[in-house]
Amino acid sequence: MTTDNTLLALRGVDKVFPGVKALNGVDFTLRKGEIHALLGENGAGKSTLIKVMTGVYRRDGGQIVLADDEISPANTGEAQNLGISTVYQEVNLLPNLSVAQNLYLGREPMRFGLIHWRKMNRDARELLAGYDLDIDVTAPLTTYSVAIQQLIAIARGVAMSAKVLILDEPTASLDADEVASLFNIMRELRDKGIGIVFVTHFLDQVYAVCDRITILRNGTLVGEYDAATLTQQQLVSHMLGKELEKAVHEKVDHAEEQNREKLLEVHSASSDVLQPLNVSVCAGQVVGLAGLLGSGRTELCRLVFGLDAVKEGEVKLSGNPIKFTNTRQAVLAGMGLCPEDRKRDGIFGPMSIRENMIMALQNKRGWWRYIPMKKQRELAEHYVKALRIATSDIEKPINQLSGGNQQKVILARWLASEPHLLLLDEPTRGIDVGAHAEIIQLIRKLCEDGLGLLVASSELEELVEFADKVVVMRDRRKVAEVSGSDISQQNIMQAIAGQ
Amino acid sequence: MLHKKFLPLYVTSLLFALLFLAGSIQFENFGTLRVFMNLFTDNAFLIIVAIGMTFVILSGGIDLSVGSTIALSGVIIGVLLEAGWHPLPAFAVVLVLGTLFGAVMGAIIHYYQLQPFIVTLAGMFFARGLSSVISEESIPIMHEFYDDVAMFGFELPGGAWLGSSTIIALTVLVLAVMLANFTRFGGRVYGLGGDTHSAALMGVPIARTTIAVYALSSFLAALAGIVFSFYTFSGYSLAAVGVELDAIAAVVIGGTLLTGGYGYVVGTLFGVLIMGVVQTYISFDGTLSSWWTKIVIGLLLFIFIAMQRFLVRR
Known part of the structure; x- marks a missing residue:
């Protein structure tokens, strides 16, 4: 946490729901220009942590520090303005609007008090060219595959001056090629200095693209690891909270x-x-x-x-x-x-x-x-x-x-x-x-x-x-x-x- | 630019052209500018209400209160003029009240998470009841200003007439097209109808937009009430019964998806014109009962909804 290039730091974050402590003093540090996996089984607190970061929930304790300033986003819009964007598994864009509109909704280029469609479409094309996407930006979003929609969502997030990009299971509905090209984009964004939080259930993907790994279990932090030094077996045992060596034999033969x-x-x-x-x-x-x-x-x-x-x-x-x-x-x-x-x-x-x-x-x-x-x-x-x-x-x-x-x-x-x-x-x-x-x-x-x-x-x-x-x-x-x-x-x- | 997303719009405008053409071939004097302009004169109030309805439906809602709002506006104007008011301040009162009425319905819909259908149904009964309480009798409107405005207009070739109500309706149309497709507000309305949850995550102010949409619809209904009173020279609590349904029909025939998010204001204009041309056709024929209009519109509605289902599935 003493590193100079810390971008986003969560310190001792708590979140309590009636009867459940969903997050218990969780620390999380995201550096500039890294892809950081956030892992844990269901109920471990990943999605709660993300929702706290993006302003969907308010934290009940602890600190969130973004580039030296403590922040408390009250809603997703505020988090976006601060530079924290999220792309969800089910793409949260508007299927009925055009690609360009989706990219610029809420900050459309205006001329004479009216939307400047020509400029918006041109900007959209240029923006997507940066992602190797050459598509008709005036067509409704639904006409494109989930993979392209996801890239559009990422492009929107990044274009809204994102410093932190949270990808919540973005690969769940993509095929192998699409995953590969998504990873390329992620690496490019990383090299531009964006901090990426990557949530996934596919362990191979964690090793394919991530620099560091944070593991949660039952709302508490298990640890933060370098992807290069953590073996897959260690990773699984951290996630499940069991030491492999200590497992007990207690099975009786039951059925032939x-x-x-x-x-x-x-x-x-x-x-x-x-x-x-x-x-x-x-x-x-x-x-x-x-x-x-x-x-x-x-x-x-x-x-x-x-x-x-x-x-x-x-x-x-x-x-x-x-x-x-x-x-x-x-x-x-x-x-x-x-x-x-x-x-x-x-x-x-x-x-x-x-x-x-x-x-x-x-x-x-x-x-x-x-x-x-x-x-x-x-x-x-x-x-x-x-x-x-x-x-x-x-x-x-x-x-x-x-x-x-x-x-x-x-x-x-x-x-x-x-x-x-x-x-x-x-x-x-x-x-x-x-x-x-x-x-x-x-x-x-x-x-x-x-x-x-x-x-x-x-x-x-x-x-x-x-x-x-x-x-x-x-x-x-x-x-x-x-x-x-x-x-x-x-x-x-x-x-x-x-x- | 022949874009797929404009397909319903092409279908509607083409259908209108075909109907008009069929009438022109069959009847003498049908295919004239005069008949065409009369479509606007007779349906100006419906065009205005249906435009408001378009915004509501685009946002994924519905507004059943507009017919009653027209009646209530007429009755309030009638009462105020009887009391010696000049029409202009009376109009201002009606427009402000209408806007507030819609804003309250929108706020109830948003903050209590209630179905627009039920809330505006309640609004419909409320406005209709209130107009009857104010006056059960039809109140005749007599005022110099009314005569002047009703007479105002431009003579077009062939005895056609561009009257004040048509001018108002066309002005509303132009402003509405700009509002829907060239302002941020318009984008938000479409977004709301596309996916409320996503729209919220993308930073669309849901509360403000919902309230504004219903306020706009009621404002336009009040304006339609004013235009309607130019047409009837009276304020009557039982006027414009069922106009909300005509407006919804016009919006749907105009190619707007009833589930929200897809459609164009111009389509609604054609929706109204189609309904008008069917009516004109039947009155030209002379032998058909005017109820045939309803049957044809019922059929058209059915065809358009089936077409939409097909378009959505694609």
């Missing part, structure tokens, strides 16, 4: 795969976002899906459940090839999916616990065969008791429950539909410790009852605890499979790190 009935077989199946892979799940088996965020865990669940189309290969359920065109077919075939984003994709917030629970069963029966109210109540009461859902009343709106109890209600929803195969995507995300243990017990119990479960999780500890087999994903392909007594945090982590 060969003897069991195969419930789900994925035969070199691929989707638009997933490389071809093989996965199988037996009845009475818990298969864990490990990997960093964005590695393809969720995508695999979506593929199996029929949310994403199978491109090549095939998916078999109890020996029969399946090709779902909608999720109801998946439900009818005896599958259930607890999605990762419970709030958005899982619960019907204002509806009651009972209504949320009967949803899948009712859907399976068809809407014309209404479940009698008495039956609905019995079902709800039963699962509230069986899963120990903490609520005073089954008619309480589900969004008044805690995360753990919401998750149990969603589990109950699927259990009521009597599935053979349950897909759980991050079932313990955002759940307190007590409920966490209960959910894991529940997973084991369901497995003993003969269900097949495919459980994606970013917590190695719990994978080791409940999985009979762990499929490891990296960069949208399967990279390893560990089973039985080989399942250990160390083995999984090494597979994630690619060693």
